[in-house]
Amino acid sequence: xxxxxILWKLKxxxxxxxxxxxxxxxxxxxxxxxxxxxxxxxxxxxxxxxxSSTADAMxxxxxxxxxxxxxxxxxxxxxAVADSRIRPxxxxxxxxxxxx
Numbered sequence: 288x289x290x291x292x293i294l295w296k297l298k299x300x301x302x303x304x305x306x307x308x309x310x311x312x313x314x315x316x317x318x319x320x321x322x323x324x325x326x327x328x329x330x331x332x333x334x335x336x337x338x339s340s341t342a343d344a345m346x347x348x349x350x351x352x353x354x355x356x357x358x359x360x361x362x363x364x365x366x367a368v369a370d371s372r373i374r375p376x377x378x379x380x381x382x383x384x385x386x387x
Contacts, residue, residue, distance in 0.1 A: 288328070289356050290387040293346040296379040309376045310334040310344050316368040317346060324362050326355020342381075349387065356384060 295313070297306050314332040321330050329349040336342065350356040359365055 288387045289350040289353055290385055291346070291348045291350060291356055291359075292383045294342040294381045295344045295346075295373070295377050296341070297343045297376050298378045301376070306343060309372075312372045313344050313376075316372040320365060320368065323364055324359055326351040327359055 297309060301309065311334070314334055317332050318330055320327060327348065328351060329347075331347045333345040333347065334343070336345075348359075350359065
């Protein structure tokens with residue numbers, strides 16, 4: 288099993304209220320992919336962080352294997368969510384993939 292983690296920092300130009308709306312859209316869009324992408328076993332988006340956090344949102348997802356993760360990255364359903372609800376708003380993106 289492969290664990291795929293992403294941390295996002297939203298652009299500074301957004302107000303806190305705008306960031307909350309953006310984060311909810313990220314969560315709804317990505318978690319809505321559950322059951323729609325082969326090999327995607329679980330997907331969770333965390334948006335309620337403690338004040339000590341330096342990221343705004345985190346994706347935690349599990350894939351059956353590396354091939355499933357690679358297919359997810361190219362999947363048009365995933366990319367539609369990323370293009371509409373994530374990429375336009377993000378300043379910084381960090382990722383980590385590892386065997387769990």
